[in-house]
Amino acid sequence: MPNASARPKQSGRRARRRRREDPARNELVSSSLESAQQCLFSQDYGPAFVHYLLVLNLAPEFKDFARESFHFTLFKWAEELDSAGRIQDLFGCYEQALELFPADEVILNSMGEHLFRMGFRDEAAGHFFKALKLKPDYPEARENFYRVANWLVERWHFLMLNDHGRNRKYQQAIQKAVRGGCTTVLDIGTGTGILGMCAKKAGAAEVYACELSKTMYELACEVVAANGMDGGIKILHMKSLEMEVPKDIPHRVSLVVTETVDAGLFGEGIIESLIHAWHHLLLPPQSGESASRDPSATGRVIPAGATVFAMAVECLEIRRHNKLCVSEVGSLSVATAEQLRSPVSCSTEPDDSMEPYTTERLSRLPGGYTALTEPLTVLHIDFNQVQELEGLSSRPVQRVRLPVVREGELDALALWFQLHLDEESSLSTGPHEDTCWEQAIYPEHTSKGFLLKGGDELIVEVSCRDAYLRLCSVAVLRAGREIGLGARPDPRDSSGFLPNPEAELCSALASLQTRRRPDVCVLECSEMALLNNSDYHRSFAAALSKLISQLKADSRILEDPAGVPTKEPFPVDPLYVLDVSEGFSLLSLIAASYGGVKAYSSVEKSKQQEALQRMAHANGVPEGSLAFWLNHSEDEQGVLQRPSREKLWSAIFLDCVETCGLVRQKLMEKASLARCLLEHGGRVFPHKMVVLGLLVESDTLLLESAVQGREATLDFNIAPFINQFTVPVHVFLDFSTLACRHLSKPVQLFVLDLMDANANYDNREVQVQTTLSGRITAVPFWYDIHLDENIRVSTLAPNSHWKQAAVVLQRPLEVTAGEWVRLAVKLHNSSISIEVRRDG
Numbered sequence: 011m012p013n014a015s016a017r018p019k020q021s022g023r024r025a026r027r028r029r030r031e032d033p034a035r036n037e038l039v040s041s042s043l044e045s046a047q048q049c050l051f052s053q054d055y056g057p058a059f060v061h062y063l064l065v066l067n068l069a070p071e072f073k074d075f076a077r078e079s080f081h082f083t084l085f086k087w088a089e090e091l092d093s094a095g096r097i098q099d100l101f102g103c104y105e106q107a108l109e110l111f112p113a114d115e116v117i118l119n120s121m122g123e124h125l126f127r128m129g130f131r132d133e134a135a136g137h138f139f140k141a142l143k144l145k146p147d148y149p150e151a152r153e154n155f156y157r158v159a160n161w162l163v164e165r166w167h168f169l170m171l172n173d174h175g176r177n178r179k180y181q182q183a184i185q186k187a188v189r190g191g192c193t194t195v196l197d198i199g200t201g202t203g204i205l206g207m208c209a210k211k212a213g214a215a216e217v218y219a220c221e222l223s224k225t226m227y228e229l230a231c232e233v234v235a236a237n238g239m240d241g242g243i244k245i246l247h248m249k250s251l252e253m254e255v256p257k258d259i260p261h262r263v264s265l266v267v268t269e270t271v272d273a274g275l276f277g278e279g280i281i282e283s284l285i286h287a288w289h290h291l292l293l294p295p296q297s298g299e300s301a302s303r304d305p306s307a308t309g310r311v312i313p314a315g316a317t318v319f320a321m322a323v324e325c326l327e328i329r330r331h332n333k334l335c336v337s338e339v340g341s342l343s344v345a346t347a348e349q350l351r352s353p354v355s356c357s358t359e360p361d362d363s364m365e366p367y368t369t370e371r372l373s374r375l376p377g378g379y380t381a382l383t384e385p386l387t388v389l390h391i392d393f394n395q396v397q398e399l400e401g402l403s404s405r406p407v408q409r410v411r412l413p414v415v416r417e418g419e420l421d422a423l424a425l426w427f428q429l430h431l432d433e434e435s436s437l438s439t440g441p442h443e444d445t446c447w448e449q450a451i452y453p454e455h456t457s458k459g460f461l462l463k464g465g466d467e468l469i470v471e472v473s474c475r476d477a478y479l480r481l482c483s484v485a486v487l488r489a490g491r492e493i494g495l496g497a498r499p500d501p502r503d504s505s506g507f508l509p510n511p512e513a514e515l516c517s518a519l520a521s522l523q524t525r526r527r528p529d530v531c532v533l534e535c536s537e538m539a540l541l542n543n544s545d546y547h548r549s550f551a552a553a554l555s556k557l558i559s560q561l562k563a564d565s566r567i568l569e570d571p572a573g574v575p576t577k578e579p580f581p582v583d584p585l586y587v588l589d590v591s592e593g594f595s596l597l598s599l600i601a602a603s604y605g606g607v608k609a610y611s612s613v614e615k616s617k618q619q620e621a622l623q624r625m626a627h628a629n630g631v632p633e634g635s636l637a638f639w640l641n642h643s644e645d646e647q648g649v650l651q652r653p654s655r656e657k658l659w660s661a662i663f664l665d666c667v668e669t670c671g672l673v674r675q676k677l678m679e680k681a682s683l684a685r686c687l688l689e690h691g692g693r694v695f696p697h698k699m700v701v702l703g704l705l706v707e708s709d710t711l712l713l714e715s716a717v718q719g720r721e722a723t724l725d726f727n728i729a730p731f732i733n734q735f736t737v738p739v740h741v742f743l744d745f746s747t748l749a750c751r752h753l754s755k756p757v758q759l760f761v762l763d764l765m766d767a768n769a770n771y772d773n774r775e776v777q778v779q780t781t782l783s784g785r786i787t788a789v790p791f792w793y794d795i796h797l798d799e800n801i802r803v804s805t806l807a808p809n810s811h812w813k814q815a816a817v818v819l820q821r822p823l824e825v826t827a828g829e830w831v832r833l834a835v836k837l838h839n840s841s842i843s844i845e846v847r848r849d850g
């Protein structure tokens with residue numbers, strides 16, 4: 011605790027004079043300061059905080075002197091408010107504190123941490139960013155910022171800005187339109203301002219831009235000013251749907267430019283934005299009969315429209331992230347666990363709890379994919395026809411037939427589109443294009459193991475009832491018969507398609523088997539992949555069973571009064587095992603299935619707890635040997651009901667690596683707590699982690715991390731601004747499909763010992779010899795997780811649920827084959843940092 015009892019030094023002549031001038035104020039200040047210090051001393055943080063507020067508001071000259079004590083008081087009081095659930099009060103205090111100290115990086119960072127814990131990630135990120143701007147060498151804020159920068163400025167901004175082809179095509183289309191007479195322009199969703207700047211540069215008389223993200227809006231303002239266009243482009247921080255004429259822009263415009271499209275085309279709300287724009291922001295469209303053909307008196311949109319394609323694919327990687335593919339997990343049978351599924355599911359009836367699609371770059375999926383059908387056009391949309399846009403949501407569900415060209419299991423439908431910028435030019439987001447675009451993936455849940463055969467036709471329903479384009483495989487036409495795939499076709503909606511009665515019976519049967527029952531348990535895609543990770547569970551089961559038999563054997567050997575060991579016929583107590591993995595985990599259940607074990611799980615969601623209990627029942631695990639730790643926190647007696655041993659736990663499971671490839675936050679703190687709770691002979695699983703990595707040259711990683719120079723961004727000066735949001739560690743990397751050259755062999759970078767605190771260090775230097783000449787641009791890394799002396803799991807294993815991470819170097823290092831380089835590896839608060847230097 012900072013020194014709370016010291017008296018403030020008189021801070022300068024002016025302050026002294028003021029104090030002399032107002033004795034009543036001085037009296038109040040000094041008594042409040044005294045009270046603040048007393049309260050602080052007696053750990054009465056709420057009143058201490060109020061006293062400090064009063065003092066510092068009345069006597070700002072004490073700010074320097076009281077800063078540390080004020081911080082301490084604020085943080086302690088905030089902790090109390092947090093545990094009491096008084097969230098409004100908590101943020102109220104921070105706001106008051108920031109009014110007093112608006113440029114205080116420590117307060118900003120701490121407020122960011124609270125915001126983050128409560129799920130306000132964007133706001134949290136904004137606070138860390140501000141803290142870091144105020145004090146660039148503040149490591150806590152830097153690490154926090156790196157963890158959340160992705161939410162503030164999504165990584166695809168770098169990709170899009172580095173995509174010269176895309177930028178150029180947009181620029182040419184805009185140039186043509188402006189030179190053709192569209193001289194008033196609105197850029198919807200301007201991002202860094204690039205399309206608006208294209209319009210200005212092409213000679214547009216008036217350019218407006220809007221952007222709903224605060225960070226992107228601020229960035230756009232900086233970029234536009236740096237390019238000397240701040241007088242020429244009016245940027246608004248708002249959603250286009252809130253814009254009005256003449257409040258926000260003086261009159262309607264003749265051109266809207268936008269790239270508010272996601273991989274599924276409509277996910278960023280382009281339909282709604284354009285309907286609104288046509289009604290409120292754009293001049294009337296040019297129509298055949300329209301009297302005026304003057305482009306400056308009519309409105310139009312770039313892009314002019316889009317054509318959407320879909321195809322069916324077989325893909326193991328998609329399958330294992332969306333449905334259970336194994337019948338055994340560890341030693342457990344999960345054959346009855348079909349109720350587990352990923353949240354990505356698309357039926358023609360929108361369901362808010364589900365995401366209709368995920369996105370993937372098909373060409374980069376590990377293990378690849380097989381196209382089972384030809385790509386087929388499923389929709390064409392004209393952005394210049396407002397009636398067409400408005401009609402989309404009321405349009406009946408359309409059925410399209412995809413001819414099957416190759417035999418395979420139906421795992422997903424993939425969707426992409428061609429964006430027609432104007433009559434001449436278009437962009438494609440297809441899987442074969444060399445672009446930054448991903449495809450939208452609609453995983454197939456219902457047709458478990460359904461094999462499509464050449465000559466079949468897959469019937470897909472296409473709908474657009476809410477903001478999303480939805481695709482749903484409903485049936486297969488085989489030899490003139492329709493085989494239902496689970497989602498019952500609705501004859502009213504199917505335009506002119508009448509299913510035969512037999513087919514209807516089939517699909518009714520299928521939907522009886524697969525209809526979502528109330529006990530369906532939804533897991534994240536990464537959790538599904540974890541369940542499908544047989545290696546992981548087999549290794550844990552083996553290591554655990556070894557430990558259990560050892561401990562059981564030990565507990566049977568009791569000392570008799572004469573000191574001679576005797577064998578007890580029955581185990582005395584159950585062994586206690588705790589799984590503190592975050593998210594869904596079966597490790598506790600695997601432990602409980604060994605018998606003589608009482609296992610506690612940290613799974614919190616009630617649906618997931620029910621799923622575990624169902625599986626326990628199905629596997630004959632005795633009632634009572636599986637319990638949920640968090641249900642017991644109120645009732646400590648229930649947990650600590652074993653008086654015969656001093657410490658409770660025989661084994662504690664930690665999930666030490668996040669799916670994204672980073673060490674789990676606070677892992678080492680968790681491990682040391684866990685060690686304190688172990689009985690004699692007990693173990694923390696895993697007991698050790700080895701971080702491995704190698705040197706690579708990868709342009710892809712560079713392009714995904716930062717905007718490279720000015721060329722790609724049409725010679726506009728954008729890179730230095732957006733690159734403030736560059737983070738040195740790239741996560742969710744798939745090393746097996748990363749385009750790169752390996753410049754060295756894998757080396758051991760770091761060891762984390764979870765069983766022995768003394769074995770740890772926080773930085774290490776590693777010498778690596780290069781095997782090829784090239785430019786070191788990154789160091790991908792992964793982990794060997796040692797469960798015991800003999801059993802280990804690698805996070806790089808094929809079919810692992812883990813992805814990898816890579817440190818991307820700020821300055822690539824040119825090396826020649828055989829040269830030695832030195833890596834300075836550091837671990838600070840679970841974050842790994844690596845610097846690469848030439849040796850010598």
Ligand code: 44T
Pocket residue numbers: 166169170198199200201220221222223226248249250251269270271272273278279283446447448
């Ligand atoms: N990502 C594609 C989607 N906005 C692009 O705030 C392709 C993803 C992608 N502003 C990998 C690769 C790729 N009014 O800054 C955003 C957003 C803003 C609006 C004002 C509105 N109505 C909107 C709607 C959106 O527009 C910006 C661009 S959205 C583009 C999304 C490279 N992963």
